[in-house]
Amino acid sequence: MAGARPGGQFRPLESGDPTAVAGYRLAARLGAGGMGTVYLSYTPGGHPIALKTIRPELSEDPEFRRRFQQEVKAAQRVQGLYTAPVIDYDTEGTQPWLAVAYVAGPSLASAVAEHGPLPVPSVLLLLAGMAEALSVIHGAGIVHRDLKPSNVLLASDGPRVIDFGIARAADATALTGTGVSIGTPAFMSPEQAAGKPVTPASDVFALGQVAAFAARGTGAYGDGPSHAVLYRIVHEEPDLTGLPEQLGFIARCLAKDPAGRPSPAEIISLCQGASPTPLRQSGSWLPEAIAAQITQRVSASAALAGAPTAAPAAPSPTAPVTQPDLTPPPAPIHAAPTAAATPVPPVPSFGPPVPPPQHQPRPQPTFQPSYGPPAPTAPRPPFVQQPAWRPHPLPPPKQNKAGKWIGITVGVVAGLFWLGSCASFIQGLDDSSDSSSSSGGSDGTGSSSAEPLPDPKPVTYQGVNIPDGYYVQFADSPPKPLNDDVDIYYSDLYYYDDALRSSDDKIVLLNNAQQGSLQTCREETRYAESVSLSQLSKGSQFCVHTGSGHIALVTFRGTAPQSDPSDYVSLDLTIWRNAEEPSSAG
Incomplete structure (x- = not known):
């Protein structure tokens, strides 16, 4: 104070x-x-x-x-x-x-x-x-x-x-x-x-x-x-x-x-x-x-x-009131005593406060001494309850789905046009040539035989607390909650507005009969944009696929207790890094 x-x-x-x-x-x-x-x-x-x-x-x-x-x-x-x-x-x-x-x-x-x-x-x-x-x-x-x-x-x-x-x-x-x-x-x-x-x-x-x-x-x-x-x-x-x-x-x-x-x-x-x-x-x-x-x-x-009483001064744009000691002082109310000034005793004798103007009635304050039981206070006007004002931060801008699909459509049309113009050239190639650009290789008949990537070693992190508006990246070890207004739109998993979301929109909520594993996460394709807290209970699991090829099995452990002033979710994360081919959208 x-x-x-x-x-x-x-x-x-x-x-x-x-x-x-x-x-x-x-x-x-x-x-x-x-x-x-x-x-x-x-x-x-x-x-x-x-x-x-x-x-x-x-x-x-x-x-x-x-x-x-x-x-x-x-x-x-x-x-x-x-x-x-x-x-x-x-x-x-x-x-x-x-x-x-x-x-x-x-x-x-x-x-x-x-x-x-x-x-x-x-x-x-x-x-x-x-x-x-x-x-x-x-x-x-x-x-x-x-x-x-x-x-x-x-x-x-x-x-x-x-x-x-x-x-x-x-x-x-x-x-x-x-x-x-x-x-x-x-x-x-x-x-x-x-x-x-x-x-x-x-x-x-x-x-x-x-x-x-x-x-x-x-x-x-x-x-x-x-x-x-x-x-x-x-x-x-x-x-x-x-x-x-x-x-x-x-x-x-x-x-x-x-x-x-x-x-x-x-x-x-x-x-x-x-x-x-x-x-x-x-x-x-x-x-x-x-x-x-x-x-x-x-x-x-x-x-x-x-x-x-001095007239209130207009707030200075360069002197925030919450940091009074970090800004140059304006015109002082009272100049500091010089070295030659007479020392002031530790307990000075103060005069009574100056009363306000007569047109402002001044009731006597209910003074409570610092010793003994508090004196009874005068009755005060009844409190009229008003609706609680509970502002909420603006939600992060959603990804422009329309723009995303328009871009994909334009890309497909352009690709087809390019393929048509090069058809004669492609037909002239030797049928036995290898398609080196194919990630799965060739079986000699022209058909692709893509093999799944080998199973990476899982890494588990328990008790990861993600506050509201924060995100984690699965490449970090250990994943630490971050808060960046820009990077959150490219995050692997973030918590916002009573829901867990992924910027790649590839979340799969598992049912109680399913065993959470890498195989289950690879096979399930019931992708959703988010999972709301109302859909989760302690022990619920869901898979998250990222554009960079990581797969995570997320186990929900609960939310902040009511006695805690913060808002966060507690999760266990099992992450398989580079478990699938990165997607171009990632």
């Missing part, structure tokens, strides 16, 4: 941003993400808060609202030193929102990107603080599910873990239809990536990934396309090259088996054992450059507390 620009400056409100939410005056933008936009605001007493408004399409989804209410109530029980407590919320209004304590510090992601990896003492304090936060979060019955560097803020007195549990509210709701996935692939656990149940041990795996990132600047499974990183997380061992010796215990956090990972309490003990001095959080636990950045953010926040 820390979206301040370098030097402690915040992003101004943009055109279309509200100037107030439930009586909270919005002073600046802190950032935007998959679930909504985060703003800087203040309590009636002048304390800064981060207020997140939920995206409209999510607000219209009844299932999201139900889960959002549950997760917010659970988050209220989390009152740890290394978390940002819930201050206020509204889960029933036209636009749901959530307010938490503002943390005047950069995220771990932006700090490492700007200043490089953290020193070992800072990493140990970071890990111990995050582990303590997970202990409190898990104690409240919450699994974070999306622990990553951008969800860890660096404050002057230790880290803060934010957005815990809120990602669960978006599972199986409209968010999955907007192209936004829950969980960040590079920091998912193997069981989360495979669609298995997620437990507190999944957060420990993510903590190990975050630790590797903090110490080296890169995760333990490299970079690249998300599907490639997920494959390495599930099937390969982590790469911890260059990790300081004191942090060697991080490898235990990255165990494939959840039962083999340490608990948060054990991680704290490991951090204490790896530190030559007792672990103590203080104002000097971070490098000087990051500490100075925190001081500047405190100064900027204090200045905005008493500043009048």
Whole structure:
């Protein structure tokens, strides 16, 4: 939620941003993400808060609202030193929102990107603080599910873990239809990536990934396309090259088996054992450059507390709001203090927020303190349910069947014309000449005796997960899900819109009485363009022929569970490469 620009400056409100939410005056933008936009605001007493408004399409989804209410109530029980407590919320209004304590510090992601990896003492304090936060979060019955560097803020007195549990509210709701996935692939656990149940041990795996990132600047499974990183997380061992010796215990956090990972309490003990001095959080636990950045953010926040509301600025086409730290800043709201400026104390005294104009009535916000049971909130207008907006990506363009057959027809006519013009020449050839261009040879009578190709050795790949809109090529070993808007039209097998398809339109669904084999796939010619999921059950098999001569027997193992926010099919592939002559259409 820390979206301040370098030097402690915040992003101004943009055109279309509200100037107030439930009586909270919005002073600046802190950032935007998959679930909504985060703003800087203040309590009636002048304390800064981060207020997140939920995206409209999510607000219209009844299932999201139900889960959002549950997760917010659970988050209220989390009152740890290394978390940002819930201050206020509204889960029933036209636009749901959530307010938490503002943390005047950069995220771990932006700090490492700007200043490089953290020193070992800072990493140990970071890990111990995050582990303590997970202990409190898990104690409240919450699994974070999306622990990553951008969800860890660096404050002057230790880290803060934010957005815990809120990602669960978006599972199986409209968010999955907007192209936004829950969980960040590079920091998912193997069981989360495979669609298995997620437990507190999944957060420990993510903590190990975050630790590797903090110490080296890169995760333990490299970079690249998300599907490639997920494959390495599930099937390969982590790469911890260059990790300081004191942090060697991080490898235990990255165990494939959840039962083999340490608990948060054990991680704290490991951090204490790896530190030559007792672990103590203080104002000097971070490098000087990051500490100075925190001081500047405190100064900027204090200045905005008493500043009048600025008119929303038009969005800049060169400065996307989702990446505030990667673009040159526009005219700052508040200039950063110079080296000669008087240092600002860590807890500044804020004035009350400036009231809006009189023609905009300002109700008193329902302030929830960070301690004790939440105060009762005033009744809010009833929520009027609207139809859920669930956009779907446009389907890939179908192959132009008409153009394909027109082209074949033209080719046949041209071939016949050529054959007719050369008839006299062909008749003059010796009848005993070999037709060397024939793939099956000659039997001496002029008739072709084509023999089938020898049976190639089959190769089997189990548990291949293909997400919606992805494809595989049978020539790859192992076949990995790919996502390319162009190559998908030339793919051997792809999953789209609740159906499995092949660009060569040669799929044969086998019945229960048929034994899946190379011979069966060669003999069956009941070709179809696709097989829908409604035609398949666990164990169903179908053959796929490709234009390049490969044959595959596909065994359907199922789809993603309802608890998984992604949409994929799980398949076993038995592939016979070069099992038949390539077709010209391929």
